[in-house]
Amino acid sequence: MLKDRTAIVGIGETPFSKHLEASEFQLACRAIKAALDDAGIPPSEVDALSCYTYEETPEFEIARSLGMGDVHYLSQSPHGGGAGCGAVGHLALAIAAGIANVGVVWRSRKRGARSKRLWAGVQSTVTDHWKWSRPQGLLRPVDEVAVLTRRYMHEYGLTRAQLAEVALSMRAYAQGNPRALMGGRALSLDEYLGARMISDPLCLYDNCLESDGAIALVLVRADRAADGPQPPVHIHAFSQGMKAQHQLMTDYHSADPLRSSSWSCAANLWRQSDIGPGDIDVAQLYDAFAPLVLFSLEAYGFCERGEAGDLAARGELRPGGSLPVNTSGGSLSEVYLHGMNLMTEAVKQLRGSAHTQIAGAKTCLVTSCDTTPNGALILRN
Amino acid sequence: MIENAPLPFTDDPLDRDFWINARQRRLVVQSCAACGEMRFPPRPMCPHCQSENVAWQPVSGEAAVWSFAVPAPPLLPAFEALAPYVTIIGALAENSGIRMAGLAVNADGDATGITAADIAIGQPIHIDFLDASEDCTLPCWRIGPRASAA
Ligand SMILES: [Zn+2]
Numbered sequence: 001m002l003k004d005r006t007a008i009v010g011i012g013e014t015p016f017s018k019h020l021e022a023s024e025f026q027l028a029c030r031a032i033k034a035a036l037d038d039a040g041i042p043p044s045e046v047d048a049l050s051c052y053t054y055e056e057t058p059e060f061e062i063a064r065s066l067g068m069g070d071v072h073y074l075s076q077s078p079h080g081g082g083a084g085c086g087a088v089g090h091l092a093l094a095i096a097a098g099i100a101n102v103g104v105v106w107r108s109r110k111r112g113a114r115s116k117r118l119w120a121g122v123q124s125t126v127t128d129h130w131k132w133s134r135p136q137g138l139l140r141p142v143d144e145v146a147v148l149t150r151r152y153m154h155e156y157g158l159t160r161a162q163l164a165e166v167a168l169s170m171r172a173y174a175q176g177n178p179r180a181l182m183g184g185r186a187l188s189l190d191e192y193l194g195a196r197m198i199s200d201p202l203c204l205y206d207n208c209l210e211s212d213g214a215i216a217l218v219l220v221r222a223d224r225a226a227d228g229p230q231p232p233v234h235i236h237a238f239s240q241g242m243k244a245q246h247q248l249m250t251d252y253h254s255a256d257p258l259r260s261s262s263w264s265c266a267a268n269l270w271r272q273s274d275i276g277p278g279d280i281d282v283a284q285l286y287d288a289f290a291p292l293v294l295f296s297l298e299a300y301g302f303c304e305r306g307e308a309g310d311l312a313a314r315g316e317l318r319p320g321g322s323l324p325v326n327t328s329g330g331s332l333s334e335v336y337l338h339g340m341n342l343m344t345e346a347v348k349q350l351r352g353s354a355h356t357q358i359a360g361a362k363t364c365l366v367t368s369c370d371t372t373p374n375g376a377l378i379l380r381n
Numbered sequence: 382m383i384e385n386a387p388l389p390f391t392d393d394p395l396d397r398d399f400w401i402n403a404r405q406r407r408l409v410v411q412s413c414a415a416c417g418e419m420r421f422p423p424r425p426m427c428p429h430c431q432s433e434n435v436a437w438q439p440v441s442g443e444a445a446v447w448s449f450a451v452p453a454p455p456l457l458p459a460f461e462a463l464a465p466y467v468t469i470i471g472a473l474a475e476n477s478g479i480r481m482a483g484l485a486v487n488a489d490g491d492a493t494g495i496t497a498a499d500i501a502i503g504q505p506i507h508i509d510f511l512d513a514s515e516d517c518t519l520p521c522w523r524i525g526p527r528a529s530a531a
Pocket of ligand 1: 413414415416417418427428429430431432
């Protein structure tokens with residue numbers, strides 16, 4: 001069993017910026033060292049490493065730079081924004097099973113430079129499933145999500161003013177977070193509605209930031225976590241999700257394309273959990289694009305299908321709402337690191353040390369990308 | 382021609398027949414020779430009966446707009462030159478579960494100058510073909526139903 005057997009006991013973050021001088025390798029080392037210091041554990045004790053398949057800092061370089069000893073578990077989780085919860089979940093499983101004792105998960109990424117953006121590397125000859133969409137003009141992830149968003153608007157009547165609340169509420173949270181890239185830059189509904197389109201119906205503010213930084217977490221078994229310097233944050237439940245007939249990002253071909261892999265993940269997550277959607281105090285929902293937050297609210301059972309726009313428009317995602325979401329500013333307004341900042345914010349909320357602290361938060365849902373094979377975690381303190 | 386656009390590899394045994402037919406301005410869909418189920422995009426095995434026997438079924442090319450996006454610059458140079466353009470996901474008349482992405486083209490076969498105002502979900506469209514290179518013809522979506530007498 002996985003339930004509550006492991007805990008996150010350390011978090012580490014570099015500064016976040018549009019441009020950092022340090023390399024991804026340097027940033028990764030600094031974030032991991034900071035997370036281990038936070039946990040009060042020396043690098044020599046780390047014996048499990050988990051990261052994203054997209055991570056470009058190899059685990060052997062990480063281990064020999066930080067001075068780790070013998071490592072007994074190595075794992076990678078697939079598909080960019082879909083990977084974060086899987087990377088943490090795999091580590092928790094290995095530690096709960098007794099394969100390893102101290103696990104580190106990290107993500108280091110420099111994406112502020114234009115040349116680093118994913119779509120800048122679109123090949124001249126497309127050999128994989130992207131051949132059915134990129135030559136036809138859907139070049140970037142935002143174009144792929146725009147297709148699903150327009151269909152959602154058609155089926156459920158979502159308006160741009162409702163969708164705007166995702167970006168507006170997260171920008172408001174960023175005003176309380178001195179580390180957020182969009183701190184000090186308030187956003188109004190008029191500014192949102194007047195912003196340039198990136199891929200109609202998605203505008204500038206529906207897109208995540210392009211930024212540099214690194215984040216790491218440290219996991220141990222729950223018995224050891226109880227003795228650490230930080231309040232432990234327990235991993236209560238974990239699942240990954242990939243629905244029948246799923247296609248990465250361009251999931252247009254299944255029977256019900258608006259019923260994403262998140263629905264598969266959610267059903268199996270709640271099945272394992274003593275905590276239900278109504279018991280979740282705060283949520284960190286993957287938000288590379290604003291509509292993914294709405295899609296995830298429905299998939300994880302916080303409202304019925306088609307109702308997430310109303311839920312957001314009522315202010316329920318804000319402080320004091322029924323479900324505060326992405327309380328650090330998230331990927332839209334704090335930093336974009338493939339969702340790892342959602343994980344550290346979840347830990348801060350459950351330690352009681354977040355910048356915009358949700359009073360008495362005991363439970364947090366963290367999700368990965370709605371439009372890829374994905375994962376989710378239920379955390380509790 | 383779309384200069385310097387990313388193009389599909391058309392010589393993969395998995396989907397070579399699709400592209401050969403497209404060059405001849407015919408739209409075909411992979412279907413299972415054992416159980417008859419259509420599938421798109423192509424794959425080696427039928428997800429219903431696991432047969433590897435494949436047939437390429439001609440379809441009319443009549444379709445309806447399932448959804449669409451209007452990508453705006455900054456884009457790859459080839460598409461920057463095309464903007465404003467629209468990419469449509471069309472659902473086939475014969476089988477609305479088969480949905481294909483294609484550039485929207487006007488009555489003159491031009492992909493450029495089309496905006497969101499020209500297109501609505503559910504609207505009829507039909508297949509057209511855009512010669513993208515020597516060995517690649519891309520199916521695309523012409524707005525409106527096929528003129529029946531034409
Ligand atoms: Zn079959």
